[in-house]
Amino acid sequence: MKKIFEAYHRASAQQLKTALATVVALEGSSYRKPGVRMLISEDGKMTGAVSGGCVEKEVLRQAQSVFKDNIPKIMTYDGRYRLGCEGILYILIEPFSPSVSVVDNFQEILKGRKTFQVSAYYEKKDATNPLFGSMFTLGGTPQVFRDDFKPDSSLSIFKQNMSPCFQLFIIGAEHDAVQLSSFASKTGWEVTVVADVSEEKNISDFPGALDFISCLPEALETEQIDHQSAVILMTHSYVKDLKYLLRLSDTEPVYLGLLGPAKRREKLLNEFLERHPEVSDSFFDRIYGPSGLNIGAETPQEIAVAIIAEILSVVRDKEPMMLKNKIGRIHS
Template sequence: MTHELKNIIKEYQQATLKGQECVLATVVALDGSSYRRPGVRMLILQDGHMVGAVSGGCVEKEVVRQAQSVFNDHTAKIMTYDGRYRLGCEGVLYILLEPFRPDLKYLEAFTGILKQRRGIKVTSYFEKKEASNKQFGSTIDFGDTVLPMHPNFEPGEGLELFKQEMEPCFKLFIIGAEHDAVQLNALASQIGWEVTIIAPPAEEKNILDFKGAHEFLGIVPEQFPIHSIDDRTAIVLMNHSYSKDLNYLMVLKETQPIYLGLLGPHSRREKLFNELLERSPELSFEFLDSIHGPAGLNLGAETPQEIAVAIIAEILSVKRKQDPIPLKDKKTGIHD
């Protein structure tokens, strides 16, 4: 969710340069089921342009229509959308529409939180019925300060609360710069992950070759930023070089990313592990067991694009602690 708010703020800053006002839409409650859950957001610009989505696409036009009153009177409101007869999702959405005008202090605090990779807490104040009220709205707790989504907002008493904790953006290190790395970056960036590409200093590529990437580092294995690995970090080794992968494994052997993937067949993996143990006899078997090699789920992937899908799917399954199965075989709800 953090990456969606990150994109919303980026678009808001561009909109203000053009003199456009903005309204923020947030799903704050749900009766039944829906395509997406409470906490999703979209930004509506005064010219009708939308950033993000609150559903699979059917709700958005109505949200834009309902937002017009907020543009006119600058008063937040709750709208409802009954999808039982239109979406087939068997749910009723309660969507908070509020003026979105974060000030400089808010923007600076948000930028700082992203850099520090700290979480934030969002609280939205509303009533679970269609109504307009200047005391409806949202605030963000940045840890050391709580700031509103628009200046001078003060929540009313006795309102319902929707509280959401938003973790730092998920981070992916791609070690390698070949065509399959380009495809993996494209997919990971599209779903909102912060991607860092790592390649040898002599590599004839740069960040312009990796659309959407957060960072490009031309470094040797010993310069890998170990300190930046946390429990929301995945690493995929895809150098197409046995020696380079071995050197990176030597550097990463004391780390604990949530996911460490290794491209290549089982035989290559075993050879790497054997040589790694020869160089570091004290190496724990837990580290070796934690490596996903060959990286990716068994989807029958063949092309670089398909391989990227298989790797992303496996990372998601590890991140969400899921045992991948067809949804048709799942006995509980999709999001349970």
């Protein structure tokens, strides 16, 4: 949704109409699930996806009537004989032209890391209807995606709760931190790089990073580290890692990774306990070190993949395994 609003801003600056495509229902199985979205602009550019790549061309074709008459529609896509997924997708395509106040409110949601709900009104059949449409709700106040949309409770409603974007705090500024920043941002995470003031680097050195903080460990502000956050210590300095770990002792990220071998981890945690003996047991439950899954990673790029994979397994509460050994459906 964040990328969609960004794409809308670019398109509106060029005075291009945009349409929002949302998978609102599914029969059977599919590569993507209800709630995935894609923004289409008049010039054919697409942001996001509603499938593994097979449906997008048809959505683009169907969106032309929405650009022409500004009336939303439902299109169905039967993938049983084309995608091999044995599923039928119901996709809502609607004009996307939120007002300035709605765009501003959405930006406040992002900054405040607030949870909100998106609701889409539709019928489960191929149809064109001016009553179809979507909105998000914040504090009980509806924020419509186009000014002429008024929710009709007689229609089917797809509701989706949207949590704040997942955050990754990378504490360290060496080459492996650069690679992790790049890979994590491509995953869709909001990346903040934290570096000691002695490091002569800035945000331009970290592809995909949203923010760069240069500070001493004692001065690190930790209020923004919440349950939708992961932190990894990778300064390559034992002393710095210890100081940052002490600063993080009152935080509750879902994952706190330590780069380096097990022997270094034990030494680090023992010294941490000597200095901060009153820390809760739950703090240690969130620590993962050596950070990353055992996939034979050697290069900085491979190590980044291993770390991201482990964070995902923790966040999704999944035991890593080869899918060929999984019994039953691949996706839940």
